[in-house]
Amino acid sequence: MPVFPTPIVLIQRHDLISIRNIEYCFHDTYPDGYVMERRYTPDLKEEFSHDTIWQYKIEGRLEITRGYFCDTAAGARLTSAFGSFADLPRETQLKVLENQWYCDEFLALNGSDRGTFPKTLKGFRAALEILILKRTGQYVGARRSEPRNPNAAPSANGPQESRPSGGEEIMFRRPPSEYTLQRKTKLYIAAGRNPLALVDHYNNCGRRESPVGPEVLAIMPRYVAAYADERRPSKAKCYFDFLASIDKLNVARAEERKRPLVPCSEKTFRKAINKLDRFDVLAARKGIEAARREYAIVGPGVEAPYPGALAYIDEGRLSLMTLLKQTGVWAMLNPYRQELLKKSGTLWVVPVIDHASRCVLGLSVTRTPNAAAALNAAHLAVIDKSFLAAASSCGAPWPMHTGIETIATDSGSAFISDEFRLALAGLRAKHLIGPAKNPQFRGTMERLLGTLHTGFVTNFTGRTFHNVVEKGDYDAEARASLSDDELPLSLVRFIVDIYHHTPHEGLNGETPMDAWKRLVSTVGMPPPPNPNAVRVIFGIRLTRKPNARGIQVLGNHYQSDALQKWRRVNGDGVLEVSLDQFDLGVVSVKFGEDWMAVPAVDETLTGVPLTLHVQALATLRKKFGAQAEIHAGIVHAARRELMETSAAAIARAALGPTRPDAKLVASAERRLGITIRSTEAAKAVVHEGVSSRKALRFATSAAKSPMPAVQEVPVQAAVEVEKPPKPRKSSWIIKDAK
Secondary structure, rough: OOOOOOOOOOOOOEEEEEEEEEEEEEEEEEEOOOEEEEOOOOOEEEEEHHHHHHHHHHHOEEEOOOOOOOOOHHHHHHHHOOOOHOOOOHHHHHHHHHHHHHHHHHHHHHHHHOOOOOOOOOHHHHHHHHHHHHHHHHHHHHHOOOOOOOOOOOOOOOOOOOOEEEOOOOOOOOOOOOOHHHHHHHHHHHOOOOHHHHHHOOOOOOOOOOOOOHHHHHHHHHHHOOOOOOOOOOOHHHHHHHHHHHHHHHHHHHOOOOOOOOOOOOOHHHHHOOOOOOOOHHHHHOOOOHHHHHHHOOOOOOOOOOOOOEEEEEEEEEHHHHHHHHHOOOOOHHHHHHHHHHHHHEEEEEEEEEOOOEEEEEEEEEEEEEEOHHHHHHHOOOOOOOHHHHHOOOOOOOOOOOOOOOEEEEOOOOOOOOOHHHHHHHHHOOOEEEEOOOHHHHHHHHHHHHHHHHHHHOOOOOOHHHHHHOOOOHHHHHOOOOOOOHHHHHHHHHHHHHHHOOOOHHHHHOHHHHHHHHHHOOOOOOOOOOOOHHHHHHEEEEEEEEOOEEEEEEEEEEEOOOHHHHHHOOOOEEEEEEEEEEEEEEEEEEEEEEEEEEEEEHHHHOOOOOOHHHHHHHHHHHHHHHOEEEEEHHHHHHHHHHHHHHHHHHHHHHHHHOOOOOHHHHHHOOOOOEEEEOHHHHHHHHHHHHHHHHHHHHHHHHOOHHHHOEEEEOOOOOOOOOOOOOOOOEEOOOOOOO
8 A cells, every 4th residue: 555645735825814813924934844933922833744744634624715815805805895605695705706707717718808898888798798698698508407306305326316307497697787887897807806806795886077178198007007006006096196296386386477288088087908918017017927827727737746737628429339340349339239239328527637737636427517526526625535446446545635726627617617616716716618519629628538437437347348359259248248237336446546546748757656745745635624614515414403402413423512601602593504525524614704613413424425325224124124213233234234335336436426415315314213212232233243134132132221321312214214226237238139
């Protein structure tokens, strides 16, 4: 098993660092770590080694807010009166994202054709004629690609996906007027493209000014050019200095009995500033690197010096039919088999690849590309995926995960959906949308998709098709049977064991695994979001009323001192809860404007995924019936037994094709009623590892004894009590008719 070096968490000058709920600011960096100062007592300095910081990250006690102390971020917070994007109400978030989309799209049009789309009302009006049609098409396309919400409870095999039927109503958001878009775009640029600047507020309308004389036009250039200065004077400041110079000249002109000069309006002065070369202005004010980043939206590529600086996500088709045509097998099949392969011989993969190391950070497999698959891949990109590698029988681990600064996508409906853009905003990641029908702008991703198609599909049967076809001994029945259940796990094995350990041309012969180890141990990487942030961004949103036992979700109780303190002050009001589908050990609860972690009373739930827990309850329900009073130890034993026998099924559920939501959780909670009793006798199951059947007899006899029960938790959670459906085995069999 390869040994991974301790990654360096990249901390920069303007970051706000919270360690053990104590806020720090960056002070200095050293080869072995950082020196930080307390935020409110800057005279106190503390040192933190890279190993210590990474350990705090693993324990969930490290939180870093990137660029918190930047002037643009502070101005955006002051303007919007909100500390972060996550603090906004959901409806406001969606409205801000809608305004951000129009601003980004206009800036892209303006950058590519300034003459047609200038930053004037005429330019904004011309842009809206294009953008409204484009946005309407995106709404329709996104709606068509969304699967219907299944009514069944989550399972490892998952329900089949289906598109909405025709005639369904589609809701649209009203586009902004050219006046609103112009105002929002100015605020957006001034705040460094921080979406908080787009929160609704009112501005003054300006004032009337006098015409411009020739003497004034001769004085203007010097003060207009003063705007391009590293001290970053505002346009208002430049205009104020310009007025001061005019006033000074008028004093002298009055002594000479000359007519006073009339200064130009501020609007005219700003127009003169806007005519300056934008790249030169930004380079002079914020540096050449900031200018390059600003105009990368219309450039051919972005540099990524460390992992997490830039990641690509895209949808790729794995077509067995195309492969068979290339290898000559297609001609050997009869028309009936060819028609079957045309209908079912395609799966879609949604990978996330890091540009600096070429490592695959996340993956989702689906029949129909949609926003849920993109969210699932992004979720896996920021967490440790070693559990998936182990469940897929990989020989190497898959621990690569990082914070992501920029995510590059195309303009597919899944990547411009509200859900996906909300997740990116929660990750504080910039969304770089490349031009349509230009895959050369995403060469790293296109290379990966090509590798998956040629390398993975070709090696799926153990060898290439070319040789066996030439030899004439191709056994279609035995060698070309690809199933939905096998393909995702085999894809994980190919990525983790083969792709990550194969020399890469883009890395000058270095393997992605070695590149990752080298970069994280020498340069560093952005800190991954802590578990609480991951739950808030990607979790399943529920509403619950607390009681003396805490909050109940899927039969499990979650309790903390903060929860009971809030309950004593505010009563048993409804709270918003976020549940991680990969770990039921902790939930995040929103108290006012803050999300806080609340652990489960049952400590054995740590690391237990949603699918495994629901299946365990369903198994116990079927085995013991409605009268059973199940002990916590038995439930844990059932989960452990399922994990040992169904690890592959759990991994398939994590990779797709559907993503659990609040409706699935509610469906599971309606269909089962089990009482979980935790006794000392039942706890022995956890420590001694006895079977669930033996534990039931042991716990039942203990329940009849006078020993008091430690905890009794009524569960209103599970799946429908009925004979479980047989696993769907949609195999692609290549077999010629006799």
